[in-house]
Amino acid sequence: xxxxxxxxxxxxxxxxxxxxxxxxxxxxxxxxxxxxxxxxxxxxxxxxxxxxxxxxxxxxxxxxxxxxxxxxxxxxxxxxxxxxxxxxxxxxxxxxxxxxxxxxxxxxxxxxxxxxxxxxxxxxxxxxxxxxxxxxxxxxxxxxxxxxxxxxxxxxxxxxxxxxxxxxxxxxxxxxxxxxxxxxxxxxxxxxxxxxxxxxxxxxxxxxxxxxxxxxxxxxxxxxxxxxxxxxxxxxxxxxxxxxxxxxxxxxxxxxxxxxxxxxxxxxxxxxxxxxxxxxxxxxxxxxxxxxxxxxxxxxxxxxxxxxxxxxxxxxxxxxxxxxxxxxxxxxxxxxxxxxxxxxxxxxxxxxxxxxxxxxxxxxxxxxxxxxxxxxxxxxxxxxxxxxxxxxx
Numbered sequence: 307x308x309x310x311x312x313x314x315x316x317x318x319x320x321x322x323x324x325x326x327x328x329x330x331x332x333x334x335x336x337x338x339x340x341x342x343x344x345x346x347x348x349x350x351x352x353x354x355x356x357x358x359x360x361x362x363x364x365x366x367x368x369x370x371x372x373x374x375x376x377x378x379x380x381x382x383x384x385x386x387x388x389x390x391x392x393x394x395x396x397x398x399x400x401x402x403x404x405x406x407x408x409x410x411x412x413x414x415x416x417x418x419x420x421x422x423x424x425x426x427x428x429x430x431x432x433x434x435x436x437x438x439x440x441x442x443x444x445x446x447x448x449x450x451x452x453x454x455x456x457x458x459x460x461x462x463x464x465x466x467x468x469x470x471x472x473x474x475x476x477x478x479x480x481x482x483x484x485x486x487x488x489x490x491x492x493x494x495x496x497x498x499x500x501x502x503x504x505x506x507x508x509x510x511x512x513x514x515x516x517x518x519x520x521x522x523x524x525x526x527x528x529x530x531x532x533x534x535x536x537x538x539x540x541x542x543x544x545x546x547x548x549x550x551x552x553x554x555x556x557x558x559x560x561x562x563x564x565x566x567x568x569x570x571x572x573x574x575x576x577x578x579x580x581x582x583x584x585x586x587x588x589x590x591x592x593x594x595x596x597x598x599x600x601x602x603x604x605x606x607x608x609x610x611x612x613x614x615x616x617x618x619x620x621x622x623x624x625x626x627x628x629x630x631x632x633x634x635x636x637x638x639x640x641x642x643x644x645x646x647x648x649x650x651x652x653x654x655x656x657x658x659x660x661x662x663x664x665x666x667x668x669x670x671x672x673x674x675x676x677x678x679x680x681x682x683x684x685x686x687x688x689x690x691x692x693x694x695x696x697x698x699x
Contacts, residue, residue: 337618338390339375339611340409340417340435342402343367344425345395359549360572360665363603367420367440368393369596370607376595378615385619396421403429410435415618416628418610420603427451435625436632438613440606445498448653448688449695455629457654459613460606461575463495465688467502469573469660469672470543470566472686475506476674479540479564484513485533485555486545496545499567503543511539518551534559543567570664573672576605577663583644609641609656644671650685653696657684 348354349363358364368391375382375389382389392409396402402425409417410433419426420441427446430437430453437456439447443463447456474482482503486496496513503510517527526532528551534542542559544567546552552569564570578589578599592600592608600608616639617631631637633654638646643659650657662670673683679690689695 334386334388335623336388336390337615337623338392338409338412338414339371339614340406340412340414341368341371341391341393341419342405342409342417343393343395343420343441344422345397345401357553358665359553360663361568361574361602362549363420363441364598364601365596365604367418367603367607370440370592370600370604371418371611373592373595374608374611374615377591378612378619381619382615387618389615396425399425399428402426403432406430406433406435406437410625415623415625416614418607418614420607423447426456430456436629438610440610441603445689448655450697452653452696452698454654454698455625457610457632457649457656459610459656460603461573461658461660462655462688463498464502465655465660466573467495467499468505468687469662469674470571471502471506471508472672472674472677473571473573473662473670474508474541474566476676480507480509481511481538481540482508483511483534483537483539483542484545485516485542486513487547487551488515488517489547491547492545495547499543499545511537516546516551530555530558531560534561536560539563541566542570544569571669572663572665573660574663575602575658575660576600577602577661577665577668579663579666580642580661580668582668583642585642588642605641609639609647613639645684650691652691652694653689655688657682658687659684660687 355364371391392412392414394405396405402421406429414435416436416438418438418440423442423444434455439458440460443460445462445464448458448462486492514533516533517524541563542565544552544555544565546568549568555569556565589600617628620631622628622631632649633651638648641647641658647656647658660672661668673686677683677686679686
């Protein structure tokens with residue numbers, strides 16, 4: 307063998323030994339995120355979505371989850387963490403419970419859910435995996451029916467009512483005429499509105515029911531001029547879960563006054579035309595990913611997924627570790643609303659500002675300027691700790 311051949315052989319052997327000495331790359335960890343929504347969701351019927359009711363979902367929950375994961379891909383790659391999404395649907399509470407148990411057994415770290423309140427209250431106690439509610443505003447889920455593993459990124463009904471009441475109080479629009487529908491949901495929400503009106507020192511001048519009907523004998527019950535006549539008020543607050551009456555109420559009342567609640571000015575988790583704190587960039591990313599504007603339901607699903615990913619990047623990969631991470635004092639999230647967001651320890655609700663919008667632009671943020679709180683002004687929206695409505699810690 308020539309000298310040149312010997313040197314070449316020696317170099318090859320040394321190179322091979324060097325590669326053999328390198329540590330093997332660690333296998334990528336896998337984070338499984340569960341997504342559970344209602345099957346055949348009538349809220350997503352194309353004819354209803356086309357009407358673009360503010361406060362209603364505009365598309366499936368999986369779209370916001372996918373956008374959040376895509377945004378975090380650089381950090382996930384750097385941490386050698388792969389994300390797997392398991393999306394299931396349910397037609398009733400029994401199917402919802404079975405789906406939660408299936409996802410828990412499959413090793414999901416947490417489940418993002420958008421289900422009716424009664425389904426959640428019946429199905430959630432069967433599992434210990436963290437459930438993040440991204441679509442149901444029911445206050446009982448934060449109160450009498452709360453659970454240690456049930457968290458909420460979607461704002462409660464009381465948070466929304468408090469946001470509107472604060473805004474009216476800050477503008478000194480104290481005399482409120484309340485119009486409400488006759489459905490059971492409207493009756494429940496009316497109680498919440500009345501509590502917020504009292505909490506922030508507003509004066510209800512009257513409370514009147516409305517009814518949309520094809521019966522000529524009931525036509526006057528849906529007439530905005532008659533319903534708002536013969537009273538002196540600063541604002542009309544309409545409670546209409548369906549939204550059909552409320553959307554036609556502005557500019558049709560007897561006095562030149564603003565309308566708030568489910569028509570006119572809304573309090574929402576998100577508005578696609580919000581122009582502060584980097585919100586336009588988030589809105590554009592969602593529009594590119596889902597081919598539609600981002601709604602409050604989308605924001606709640608997006609921030610829920612962000613919470614799961616942030617906890618996982620901090621090495622919380624199991625359900626127990628995720629739940630522990632969420633309620634740590636230092637666990638905060640950037641929701642593009644100008645302040646860091648965190649989960650309340652007493653009811654697992656995500657603290658967050660709400661946007662006051664008429665659908666054309668964001669008029670104001672709540673908590674309103676001048677509203678004070680001993681520790682965190684965000685806790686002026688919704689149930690505060692001293693009320694002790696949630697008995698489970």
